[in-house]
Amino acid sequence: MRFNEVLKDVSTYEAGKPIELVVREYGIDSKDVIKLASNENPYGTSPKVIAKIQELAKNMCLYPDDSMYELKDALAKKYNLESSNIIIGSGSDQILEFCIHAKCKKDSKILMAKTTFAMYEIYGKHVGAEIIKTNSEQHNLEEFSELYKKHGADIIFLCIPNNPLGECLDKNDVYEFLKTIDKNTLVVVDGAYQEYAAFKDEKKRICPKDLIDTFPNAIYLGTFSKAYSLGGMRVGYGFAQNEIIQNLYKIRAPFNITTLSLAAAIEALKDEEFVNDCISKNFEEMKRYEEYVTKKGFEYIPSYTNFITIKFGDKYVSKEVAQKLLERGMIVRDLTSYKQNAIRVTIGKPEQNTKLFQLLDEVLQNL
Amino acid sequence: MRFNEVLKDVSTYEAGKPIELVVREYGIDSKDVIKLASNENPYGTSPKVIAKIQELAKNMCLYPDDSMYELKDALAKKYNLESSNIIIGSGSDQILEFCIHAKCKKDSKILMAKTTFAMYEIYGKHVGAEIIKTNSEQHNLEEFSELYKKHGADIIFLCIPNNPLGECLDKNDVYEFLKTIDKNTLVVVDGAYQEYAAFKDEKKRICPKDLIDTFPNAIYLGTFSKAYSLGGMRVGYGFAQNEIIQNLYKIRAPFNITTLSLAAAIEALKDEEFVNDCISKNFEEMKRYEEYVTKKGFEYIPSYTNFITIKFGDKYVSKEVAQKLLERGMIVRDLTSYKQNAIRVTIGKPEQNTKLFQLLDEVLQNL
Numbered sequence: 242m243r244f245n246e247v248l249k250d251v252s253t254y255e256a257g258k259p260i261e262l263v264v265r266e267y268g269i270d271s272k273d274v275i276k277l278a279s280n281e282n283p284y285g286t287s288p289k290v291i292a293k294i295q296e297l298a299k300n301m302c303l304y305p306d307d308s309m310y311e312l313k314d315a316l317a318k319k320y321n322l323e324s325s326n327i328i329i330g331s332g333s334d335q336i337l338e339f340c341i342h343a344k345c346k347k348d349s350k351i352l353m354a355k356t357t358f359a360m361y362e363i364y365g366k367h368v369g370a371e372i373i374k375t376n377s378e379q380h381n382l383e384e385f386s387e388l389y390k391k392h393g394a395d396i397i398f399l400c401i402p403n404n405p406l407g408e409c410l411d412k413n414d415v416y417e418f419l420k421t422i423d424k425n426t427l428v429v430v431d432g433a434y435q436e437y438a439a440f441k442d443e444k445k446r447i448c449p450k451d452l453i454d455t456f457p458n459a460i461y462l463g464t465f466s467k468a469y470s471l472g473g474m475r476v477g478y479g480f481a482q483n484e485i486i487q488n489l490y491k492i493r494a495p496f497n498i499t500t501l502s503l504a505a506a507i508e509a510l511k512d513e514e515f516v517n518d519c520i521s522k523n524f525e526e527m528k529r530y531e532e533y534v535t536k537k538g539f540e541y542i543p544s545y546t547n548f549i550t551i552k553f554g555d556k557y558v559s560k561e562v563a564q565k566l567l568e569r570g571m572i573v574r575d576l577t578s579y580k581q582n583a584i585r586v587t588i589g590k591p592e593q594n595t596k597l598f599q600l601l602d603e604v605l606q607n608l
Numbered sequence: 609m610r611f612n613e614v615l616k617d618v619s620t621y622e623a624g625k626p627i628e629l630v631v632r633e634y635g636i637d638s639k640d641v642i643k644l645a646s647n648e649n650p651y652g653t654s655p656k657v658i659a660k661i662q663e664l665a666k667n668m669c670l671y672p673d674d675s676m677y678e679l680k681d682a683l684a685k686k687y688n689l690e691s692s693n694i695i696i697g698s699g700s701d702q703i704l705e706f707c708i709h710a711k712c713k714k715d716s717k718i719l720m721a722k723t724t725f726a727m728y729e730i731y732g733k734h735v736g737a738e739i740i741k742t743n744s745e746q747h748n749l750e751e752f753s754e755l756y757k758k759h760g761a762d763i764i765f766l767c768i769p770n771n772p773l774g775e776c777l778d779k780n781d782v783y784e785f786l787k788t789i790d791k792n793t794l795v796v797v798d799g800a801y802q803e804y805a806a807f808k809d810e811k812k813r814i815c816p817k818d819l820i821d822t823f824p825n826a827i828y829l830g831t832f833s834k835a836y837s838l839g840g841m842r843v844g845y846g847f848a849q850n851e852i853i854q855n856l857y858k859i860r861a862p863f864n865i866t867t868l869s870l871a872a873a874i875e876a877l878k879d880e881e882f883v884n885d886c887i888s889k890n891f892e893e894m895k896r897y898e899e900y901v902t903k904k905g906f907e908y909i910p911s912y913t914n915f916i917t918i919k920f921g922d923k924y925v926s927k928e929v930a931q932k933l934l935e936r937g938m939i940v941r942d943l944t945s946y947k948q949n950a951i952r953v954t955i956g957k958p959e960q961n962t963k964l965f966q967l968l969d970e971v972l973q974n975l
């Protein structure tokens with residue numbers, strides 16, 4: 242059967258390995274498997290959110306309120322926006338997919354950093370767009386500017402802070418860059434890990450309302466998957482001027498998040514104390530990683546997220562390290578598919594991190 | 609800002625009104641609102657599934673197993689297929705979206721019945737495809753054949769049984785039609801309500817394995833939203849030859865269903881007794897609708913689903929009837945947007961149906 246030609250050039254996203262797979266393939270008991278691979282919140286979901294979902298589980302037969310009135314209202318209040326500035330997605334992933342489908346077609350141009358969230362490129366290829374990347378691994382706005390002057394772009398992706406590397410642009414630099422961008426270019430500011438970055442360094446904080454008021458061609462994306470501990474529930478949001486939101490809405494399918502996801506997100510917004518507590522612990526534990534990696538003589542990228550990227554240089558092969566850890570029930574993310582000889586490790590709970598250090602010692606001794 | 613031109617012609621799907629909206633707009637207590645508008649299973653979700661989700665609610669922070677190994681394995685066993693014949697979607701809606709994006713681009717042709725599931729056309733317009741519809745409201749395969757000979761088609765949609773009208777093609781007629789279709793045309797057999805149709809009349813039963821073995825250009829879509837009582841959890845599936853599945857997989861985003869949706873679907877498949885019991889009650893109650901409508905002198909379309917379409921002819925205006933019912937806390941689906949002077953009513957529980965008859969009597973007397 243014939244399919245669209247653009248699909249020939251499309252690869253599928255390599256998701257982090259689930260605990261179930263390690264159980265199946267290596268026969269390790271699920272309670273002995275530690276997953277530090279998908280930047281899930283290791284402290285679990287807020288007990289208040291869990292209780293709410295247990296109470297509402299009986300509503301699984303009912304479609305969600307597709308207007309998402311209550312969630313949009315809560316987000317609008319928190320971020321000082323109008324509901325008409327908001328669209329909800331099945332993870333913020335889905336909203337970046339909407340952006341690409343709304344703006345791009347074959348031979349449209351999409352500008353991004355060399356090593357950034359893989360879905361930008363994958364979604365771009367779905368519509369046959371041309372992907373333009375900087376030479377630098379990390380976000381380098383001078384290179385972005387040069388490439389933009391040379392090629393133009395229908396969409397620019399800025400991942401602030403950047404997944405999978407962890408670095409983060411300063412807000413002021415982002416603003417200076419945005420001033421130079423044509424109003425017909427949609428700039429996607431992916432803030433999936435913004436809560437972490439803003440906690441660590443106020444200079445990194447992007448205020449969504451100020452961003453979209455100052456730059457009407459920008460859209461801010463946020464998620465409940467990381468700081469809000471709802472990775473499994475697939476809820477993200479986009480904030481932009483209503484003209485953009487209206488066009489994205491044309492692409493959104495009805496009922497694009499589940500009834501329980503909607504309820505969980507609404508409840509999670511009520512428990513900011515839990516969120517802040519998790520973020521605080523995250524950076525306490527990250528110090529241990531920085532010390533460990535330095536002691537071992539490897540390099541790491543200073544991180545503004547809930548993960549850290551450890552580079553093995555010419556000492557070890559990251560793919561082998563990740564595989565040996567996997568066989569011991571420790572799942573981390575090998576970055577070979579991102580052309581990095583590095584692993585990305587989610588900052589876990591204290592005892593999980595201690596275990597990671599032990600297993601990494603053991604694995605490296607035997608490689 | 610400029611957006612893709614095809615979006616100018618895109619309208620958004622009008623979802624059934626949620627209970628929350630009636631509570632907000634008419635100040636009616638949520639426990640007094642009855643929703644017979646979205647073909648949700650009125651008997652709720654299986655208690656076994658509810659218990660499982662309450663147990664697993666703590667896993668909301670974890671991404672799902674993106675291979676969906678266990679769910680695909682269970683579906684493969686039930687339908688005598690291989691896992692490689694299966695793709696899971698956020699509702700079967702999402703899989704029909706995948707089909708359109710895999711096969712169609714601007715000016716591709718999509719053939720469908722005049723009055724059928726609205727998303728076929730909406731997704732088609734997202735890619736700028738040409739929508740070709742039969743003159744007959746209900747599925748008429750002779751007209752499909754004539755139009756196919758005249759125009760060809762990249763995709764043909766057959767909704768068996770048909771939403772929102774309720775009629776259902778015979779399996780043998782579908783097979784005769786499929787024999788005449790070119791192998792490069794993808795035929796989507798949307799079986800969202802097949803469990804109901806097959807229960808009522810064996811001649812309507814489509815066996816997915818036999819369908820895709822006989823016609824390698826066909827894909828069968830099923831859902832957990834209707835008979836399996838998980839409308840709010842957004843889980844559907846597509847069965848096809850692996851060549852088709854592989855291409856749809858290129859378009860699927862990772863983690864396209866939630867962790868709890870995956871668990872709920874797996875558990876729901878284990879409780880077929882609940883499903884059969886609900887379907888049996890559905891057709892018992894449908895008899896009451898047929899008697900009521902006949903007594904009132906209206907027409908209905910004999911239905912192979914969990915809803916019934918009631919036509920008001922020149923006696924009443926369906927939009928007014930639906931609105932007056934809404935103000936009394938009874939939500940039904942007005943079909944004006946489908947160009948029908950009719951309402952579609954989900955077959956509810958006995959007491960809900962009794963209430964609908966009472967309120968409809970009251971409303972019609974005052975119109």
